Amino acid sequence: xxxxxxxxxxxxxxxxxxxxxxxxxxxxxxxxxxxxxxxxxxxxxxxxxxxxxxxxxxxxxxxxxxxxxxxxxxxxxxxxxxxxxxxxxxxxxxxxxxxxxxxxxxxxx
Amino acid sequence: xxxxxxxxxxxxxxxxxxxxxxxxxxxxxxxxxxxxxxxxxxxxxxxxxxxxxxxxxxxxxxxxxxxxxxxxxxxxxxxxxxxxxxxxxxxxxxxxxxxxxxxxxxxxxxxxxx
Numbered sequence: 376x377x378x379x380x381x382x383x384x385x386x387x388x389x390x391x392x393x394x395x396x397x398x399x400x401x402x403x404x405x406x407x408x409x410x411x412x413x414x415x416x417x418x419x420x421x422x423x424x425x426x427x428x429x430x431x432x433x434x435x436x437x438x439x440x441x442x443x444x445x446x447x448x449x450x451x452x453x454x455x456x457x458x459x460x461x462x463x464x465x466x467x468x469x470x471x472x473x474x475x476x477x478x479x480x481x482x483x484x
Numbered sequence: 485x486x487x488x489x490x491x492x493x494x495x496x497x498x499x500x501x502x503x504x505x506x507x508x509x510x511x512x513x514x515x516x517x518x519x520x521x522x523x524x525x526x527x528x529x530x531x532x533x534x535x536x537x538x539x540x541x542x543x544x545x546x547x548x549x550x551x552x553x554x555x556x557x558x559x560x561x562x563x564x565x566x567x568x569x570x571x572x573x574x575x576x577x578x579x580x581x582x583x584x585x586x587x588x589x590x591x592x593x594x595x596x597x598x
Contacts, residue, residue: 383524408586417574417589418527462526470515470534471542472587476526
């Protein structure tokens with residue numbers, strides 16, 4: 376079957392750096408995306424990696440290693456507003472995307 | 485700004501009722517999707533559509549059907565609601581592509597089936 380694995384919960388302090396890992400096992404691979412969802416809100420797109428390496432967007436970076444079927448989201452200079460759930464997602468082809476179960480990030484003061 | 489709207493934020497229905505969830509996007513996107521979100525399971529794809537009147541089953545289509553008569557509107561139908569369909573339902577749209585395009589999500593409909 377197809378699956379994406381990510382930790383269920385991560386806790387970090389304000390100002391710190393946190394890494395959320397995602398490993399995937401899918402029949403097709405058309406890129407790894409990350410979405411953020413605050414409680415009661417809609418998921419919103421954060422980043423996308425089609426090729427190996429690091430993509431940086433402000434405080435957020437995302438990394439992909441296709442040979443290891445692995446990626447991560449790196450959040451720097453954590454702020455309280457970063458407390459949310461983060462989902463990795465893989466485009467598997469045929470217009471379909473598979474989402475991980477999500478990682479709940481708690482940022483403490 | 486892409487806007488995806490869903491007809492209701494909260495909905496309570498009785499077992500056996502026919503339920504319609506409506507989704508509208510205003511960005512002329514080709515693709516539209518319906519997901520359900522349950523704790524610990526993430527987002528699971530119910531159905532998607534890549535063109536008007538075209539639809540494809542996702543990973544959990546049982547008990548659901550969809551309709552896309554106009555490009556901007558994608559409806560999810562629960563023919564006979566059951567308690568195990570109590571969930572958060574999220575609609576999304578994307579411009580095009582093989583699952584690589586950014587998906588824009590609506591605010592969700594929290595459906596409770598009693």
